[in-house]
Amino acid sequence: MSPPAIIAPSILSADFGALGKECSDTIGHGADWLHVDIMDGHFVPNITFGAPVVTKIRSHVDRPKKSLGKGTFDCHMMISEPKKWVKDFQKAGCDLYCFHYEAAIDSTAAESPEAQSDQKTTPKELIKYIHDQGMRAGVAIKPKTDVSVLYELLDGSNKEEVPDMALVMTVEPGFGGQKFMPDMMPKVEALRKRYPNLNIEVDGGLSEKTIDVAADAGANVIVAGSAVFGAQDPKDVIAKLRAAVEKQR
């Protein structure tokens, strides 16, 4: 049986003029995690927020009482140098640092924003580093990236280098409000088959219309932006997304 449903609304669709209230409201409506889309304009063609904003909204949402519990900040790092920002985001209140595989294989080993290094990091090294800094680690793949690139990481014998979550993008990252790509579901199925207990997250175009397909494939962590923040009754939407996942476990 796959892990329990985790509903993680994305603040990319929230009112940025009142982010504190938006975040606390959505937790009040039944959300488990907050999915925070960090974009640097380099890895993706959009810029959203950085650690200073995360620090501010952290004070509006109680820290999770247990690892990955309610109130977890799931920071989706769509940035080109993921290792540089690990410490800043840990300080800002991030609980789960989810970097992109495509960035990790070609980025600096430098460990702070002002540092420079000729050395490159690797996904395994980055996961270990994130764990050393006290956060959980997620690895994300874009639509064109094959799911098999994750197997080496997920099969690792050193627990410190094994990610706690895999994020399968169901749109091209960079913007909210895009259409769900059902052709990403074979990736989710393959992961669920190999890793029955893994947290598998899907992000992009999830809503009551598309949730069943994702839950059926084996996804248990559901990111939804416009479907939750744009809804008349966000509480109801969150409950329906949860029910759809629980039905398929």
Next chain:
Amino acid sequence: MAPPAIIAPSILSADFAALGDACSRTIHQGADWLHIDIMDGHFVPNMTFGAPVVTTIRKHVDRPQTAGGKGTFDCHMMISEPKKWVTSFKSAGCDCYTFHYEAAVSSTAATRPQDETSERTNPKDMVRHIHEVGMKAGIAIKPGTPVDVLYDVLDSRSENEVPDMVLVMTVEPGFGGQSFMAEMMPKVQELRKRYPSLNIEVDGGLSEKTVDQAAEAGANVIVAGSAVFGASDPGAVIQRLRDAVERRR
């Protein structure tokens, strides 16, 4: 006589959890412009916000009725590819697009975030493009950059290539709350001497303690972050900053 005082509080020191209110309040307290620090984590070692946040806060502040009038969004682009983002910031509601000289001399000529080109832009090309897109253009220099690099673009015969404002950084860009660097004042003096009618902006560590030096040197556009947003009476601080500049015109 130098141009009139323009007080431009920086939202870098505002409460990011309630930005809409913070922006409309500071305008009501007497601010002329809003100074918006856009950092991409590449040009400076910090990431703040991008166009989506600007779009949201634009709704909380009336558009200026005249060019450079009350309600002007003065976007300080601490990003490494300033030409890529001109159009998106215009769409977001930016009125004055201030790029860094140090970025402009070595960055792409591509005019959209998703585009690539091997051609490079330059300060004159940047100013022309910003004007064509329909915004005012500012050019900023970091503490380590001498002021004379700006003379070429400020003396340009083609009006379209002449910036509407120069920003002299009085701290190393990247973070709020730093100490004012008085040794930057000769740059301001030089500029005021050569260009009596130019809008000269200073940014970094400005407060009631340091504004006299800046006003004395000839600065008329005053960015203040923590001095305004951290004050128990922001309206009084704004008024005192204004008086300090007006006294010396």
